[in-house]
Amino acid sequence: MGSPSQISDHVWWLPKAPPDRPSLCVVVGGRRTLWLDAGSSERHTRELLAAAPAPDLVALTHSDWDHVLGASVLGCPVIAHELTADALVRLAAADWSDEGLDERVASGELLQWHVDDIRGELPAPRKVTIAPADIVFRDRLDLDLGGSRVHVRHVGGDHAPDSTVMFAEPDRLLFLGDALYEIPSGGYTKAKLEPLVADVRSFEAEAFILGHGETVLSRDELETFVAEALELAA
Numbered sequence: 001m002g003s004p005s006q007i008s009d010h011v012w013w014l015p016k017a018p019p020d021r022p023s024l025c026v027v028v029g030g031r032r033t034l035w036l037d038a039g040s041s042e043r044h045t046r047e048l049l050a051a052a053p054a055p056d057l058v059a060l061t062h063s064d065w066d067h068v069l070g071a072s073v074l075g076c077p078v079i080a081h082e083l084t085a086d087a088l089v090r091l092a093a094a095d096w097s098d099e100g101l102d103e104r105v106a107s108g109e110l111l112q113w114h115v116d117d118i119r120g121e122l123p124a125p126r127k128v129t130i131a132p133a134d135i136v137f138r139d140r141l142d143l144d145l146g147g148s149r150v151h152v153r154h155v156g157g158d159h160a161p162d163s164t165v166m167f168a169e170p171d172r173l174l175f176l177g178d179a180l181y182e183i184p185s186g187g188y189t190k191a192k193l194e195p196l197v198a199d200v201r202s203f204e205a206e207a208f209i210l211g212h213g214e215t216v217l218s219r220d221e222l223e224t225f226v227a228e229a230l231e232l233a234a
Contacts, residue, residue, distance in 0.1 A: 004052050007216055008171035010148040013209060014048055019120030020066050022211040024048055025175050027168050029145025032056040036150075036166050036175045037211075038078070038131075039070025041121045046073060057135075057143070059152055061177025061211065062160040063087035065118060071131035078134050079141065081154045083162035085133035092130035096122075111184060157196040158183045167203045174205035178212070180229060188233040197226050 004014040004026065012026040021044050025036040035055040039045035059079040060068055068088065071078050080088065094100065101118060104110040122128070135141070141152040151167040156179075163179035179196060182188055200222075208217040210225075217225065 004048065007207065008168075008173055010145075011168055011171050011173050012052055013216065014052070015214070016212045017044075020117035020212075021121070022066050022178070023175075023209050023213065025166075025168075025173075025209060026052045026055070027145060027148055027150055027171075028053055029148040031146030032143075034059060034143060034145055034150055035074070037061055037067045037177065038074060040066035041069050042073045044121070045070025049073075059141075059143075059150070059164075059166055060084055060133075061164050061166070061175070061179070062162045063091065064160065064178065065091065065114075066121070067177065067211070068130070069122075069128060072129040074131070078131050079143075079152065080133035080136060081162045081164050082136050082138055084164070085136045087162065088130055088132055091128075092132070094128075096126055096128040098124050114184075153199070155179050155196050155199045156192065158188050158192045163196075165200070165203075167205060172204060172206040173209065173216075174200065174203050174207070175209050176200070176211065178210075180210065180225065181212075182229075182232075188229055190230075190233040193229060193233045197230065200226070 004012045007013045010028055014024045016023050021040050027034045033053045033055050035058040038058050055076050057077050058074055063084045101115045105112055105115055139154055143150045149169050154164050157163045159178045159181040165179055166175040208222040
C-alpha cells in the first residue's frame with residue numbers, strides 16, 4: 001500500500017491498490033476530520049489510520065463491500081444515504097464464508113470477480129463486521145469541518161442506485177466514488193448516465209477523484225472520461 005499524499009489545502013488522498021482497494025480521502029478541517037469512504041477491510045483501514053488523522057466522521061459513497069468494510073474499526077459515526085443504510089443491514093446479515101460467497105455467486109447476488117477480490121482482501125476464515133449507519137440522509141447533507149465544508153449529494157447512476165458524491169470546498173475537489181462507473185456486469189444506460197453527468201458537471205470542481213482511478217483528474221480529463229462513457233450508453 002502506498003502512502004497518502006496531500007493534494008489540496010484540506011484533502012489527503014490514498015490511491016487505489018490491489019486486490020480491489022478503492023481510493024480514500026481524508027478531509028481535515030479546523031474542528032473535525034472527515035473520511036470519504038471507509039476502506040475494504042480492517043487491514044486496509046488500519047494502514048490509513050497509521051498515516052492519516054483519525055476521523056470524527058466517515059461518509060460512504062455507496063454500499064459496495066470494498067468501500068464500507070473498514071468502517072467498523074473507525075469508532076466514529078457513519079454517514080450514509082438511506083439506500084446505503086438499508087444495504088448495510090443486509091450486508092451484516094450475509095454469509096461471508098467461502099461457501100456463503102459461492103452461494104451468492106450462484107444466486108446472482110455477486111459476480112465471481114467480486115468474490116475473487118473479497119478472498120484476496122480477506123482470506124478465509126474471515127470475520128466480517130459491518131458498521132451500521134448513524135447519520136442517514138435522503139438527498140443531501142452539508143458538513144462544516146471548520147475552514148472546510150463538504151457537501152454530500154446523492155446522485156444514483158448505473159453502477160449503484162445509492163451512489164453519493166462529496167464536494168470539498170474551498171478545495172474544489174469532487175470525490176466520485178464509483179458513481180461514473182458501469183453497471184457491475186457492464187454497460188451504461190442513457191436514462192441514468194445523462195442526468196448523473198449533469199449533476200457532476202454542476203459542481204464547480206477543478207479536481208476529480210474516481211473510486212478506482214489511477215490519478216486525480218482535471219476537469220478536462222473528467223470530460224474525456226464522461227464523453228467515452230456517453231458513447232457507450234445505450
